Amino acid sequence: MEDKKIYFDNNDTTPMVEPVFNAMKPYFMENFGNPASLHEYGLEAEEAVGKAREDIANLINATPEELIFTGGATEANNLALFGLARMAPEKKRHIITSKVEHHAILNTVKRLGKEGFKVTFLEVDREGFVDPDDLKKAITPETFLVTVVHGNHVVGTVQDLNALGQICRDSGVLFHTDAAQSFTKVPLNVKDTPIDLISLNSHKIHGPKGVGALYMRKGVKIGRLMEGGPQENNRRPGTENVPGIMGFAEAARIGIAQQEENNQHICKIRDRLLDRLLEIPHTHINGPQGDKRLSTNANITFLYIEGEAILMHLSMRGVFVSSGSACSSIALQPSNVLTAIGLKHEEAHGSIRFSFSKLNTEEEVDIAVGHMHAVVDQLRSMSAFIPEEHSEIEGKGTTFYKKKKDEF
Amino acid sequence: MYTKEYMRHFSNPQNVGDLENPDAVEDVYYKGGGCFDKVRIFIKINDGKVSEVTYRTRGCSGTIAACSAMSEMAVGMDLDRVAEITGDNIADSLGGVPEKKQHSMDLAAEALRSAVLKL
Numbered sequence: 001m002e003d004k005k006i007y008f009d010n011n012d013t014t015p016m017v018e019p020v021f022n023a024m025k026p027y028f029m030e031n032f033g034n035p036a037s038l039h040e041y042g043l044e045a046e047e048a049v050g051k052a053r054e055d056i057a058n059l060i061n062a063t064p065e066e067l068i069f070t071g072g073a074t075e076a077n078n079l080a081l082f083g084l085a086r087m088a089p090e091k092k093r094h095i096i097t098s099k100v101e102h103h104a105i106l107n108t109v110k111r112l113g114k115e116g117f118k119v120t121f122l123e124v125d126r127e128g129f130v131d132p133d134d135l136k137k138a139i140t141p142e143t144f145l146v147t148v149v150h151g152n153h154v155v156g157t158v159q160d161l162n163a164l165g166q167i168c169r170d171s172g173v174l175f176h177t178d179a180a181q182s183f184t185k186v187p188l189n190v191k192d193t194p195i196d197l198i199s200l201n202s203h204k205i206h207g208p209k210g211v212g213a214l215y216m217r218k219g220v221k222i223g224r225l226m227e228g229g230p231q232e233n234n235r236r237p238g239t240e241n242v243p244g245i246m247g248f249a250e251a252a253r254i255g256i257a258q259q260e261e262n263n264q265h266i267c268k269i270r271d272r273l274l275d276r277l278l279e280i281p282h283t284h285i286n287g288p289q290g291d292k293r294l295s296t297n298a299n300i301t302f303l304y305i306e307g308e309a310i311l312m313h314l315s316m317r318g319v320f321v322s323s324g325s326a327c328s329s330i331a332l333q334p335s336n337v338l339t340a341i342g343l344k345h346e347e348a349h350g351s352i353r354f355s356f357s358k359l360n361t362e363e364e365v366d367i368a369v370g371h372m373h374a375v376v377d378q379l380r381s382m383s384a385f386i387p388e389e390h391s392e393i394e395g396k397g398t399t400f401y402k403k404k405k406d407e408f
Numbered sequence: 409m410y411t412k413e414y415m416r417h418f419s420n421p422q423n424v425g426d427l428e429n430p431d432a433v434e435d436v437y438y439k440g441g442g443c444f445d446k447v448r449i450f451i452k453i454n455d456g457k458v459s460e461v462t463y464r465t466r467g468c469s470g471t472i473a474a475c476s477a478m479s480e481m482a483v484g485m486d487l488d489r490v491a492e493i494t495g496d497n498i499a500d501s502l503g504g505v506p507e508k509k510q511h512s513m514d515l516a517a518e519a520l521r522s523a524v525l526k527l
Contacts, residue, residue: 309418312418384446398434
């Protein structure tokens with residue numbers, strides 16, 4: 001319908017930018033060497049990967065030895081959690097996490113739960129924050145690991161890593177965070193923060209997909225998840241994704257160098273969109289407002305209509321967003337984050353996440369807001385469930401329940 | 409991913425709205441998984457056959473497309489036959505739907521069946 005495409009799904013993935021692509025190009029055909037090879041091609045690749053490792057480590061004030069390249073943040077999360085669990089002493093079998101984690105953490109700790117570890121899922125408040133006192137109370141002599149997401153992928157909540165990390169440090173418990181959404185957007189300095197492991201990724205910062213890293217403070221020991229060669233200091237076997245790592249490093253360098261100006265620009269866009277859309281009746285913001293929210297994230301519930309239908313209409317109009325509604329997921333489950341912050345099913349049902357990057361403009365916001373008004377009007381005109389406009393029919397109606405195959 | 413027919417019904421749904429003096433009205437709520445789609449269906453009968461079907465919905469693209477297709481299918485059918493319309497029949501009329509949208513097809517069929525049972 002519309003020629004101009006407006007991409008507001010940057011918490012999902014971001015478009016690559018040209019300098020990143022240019023940084024990768026030589027490592028496909030010219031400098032194609034395997035960093036493990038001993039000849040000139042190999043040495044060139046090894047040097048390039050080493051430089052990338054050093055640069056990314058520097059950006060979070062870590063040392064190169066503390067950084068392991070992975071195939072993305074999901075792998076980094078798995079490596080951290082399974083790797084630490086493999087090394088956990090027999091009497092240390094307790095893991096603490098929160099109810100607002102990404103599935104890369106949630107499903108990993110659930111698996112560890114099935115393997116005999118005790119798992120505590122911390123509640124969050126209405127804005128998605130973990131209460132440090134709750135963490136303090138949850139730690140037992142058996143606890144060996146706490147993992148709490150830094151910037152939330154659904155509602156943008158930025159957790160207080162210092163407060164949570166200090167409690168872990170004081171209790172002698174390892175602290176890991178998934179920083180997939182916050183890296184380059186929120187300052188991260190491992191020298192100033194009581195943190196032991198951090199998962200990072202590339203494709204949410206205009207870098208390539210399929211590459212990420214795990215920061216592990218010197219002295220932290222993890223088991224290997226896969227067997228193979230001695231790459232990544234014997235902790236992650238397999239030939240490194242050299243072009244991917246080159247792109248990741250360039251994206252990270254650019255992201256950190258532009259952190260302040262990008263945040264200013266993106267916050268302006270985010271707040272413009274929030275202000276305009278919250279003028280629509282029967283809407284509310286999900287997650288916090290202000291500087292405790294990722295600059296890149298806005299999440300709004302539009303009551304009485306369904307998120308996937310909104311998303312599909314917007315898509316036809318050239319505006320791309322995501323939704324936490326059950327109908328947006330194959331398992332027909334609403335986002336665990338939205339239910340954890342206390343949204344009722346029908347509120348999660350009508351939620352839309354708009355997520356931004358430095359490439360978005362205020363003009364795009366204005367166009368998208370116009371489309372959003374039209375789509376909300378169209379869908380609400382079909383809805384029979386707006387309390388002011390529609391009365392309940394006699395009786396309670398029929399509840400149609402069909403068990404899905406995966407619903408156990 | 410979705411057929412042209414699915415997108416046609418979703419983007420321009422037919423027979424949306426209330427029906428004056430309906431022979432039956434029913435609210436149907438889907439509660440499989442975490443999906444809470446709702447459909448309000450209105451039906452009018454004439455001489456043992458369905459003469460009109462309208463609906464309102466708070467539902468996803470699948471539920472909107474399914475209700476639209478269902479509302480066209482049912483008109484002119486005998487009451488005993490209309491209650492036998494299944495989600496698969498509605499999916500077929502849309503040229504097939506992905507598995508994750510089958511629940512919408514089943515919901516639209518159930519809405520029709522529930523309304524007929526209320527007559």
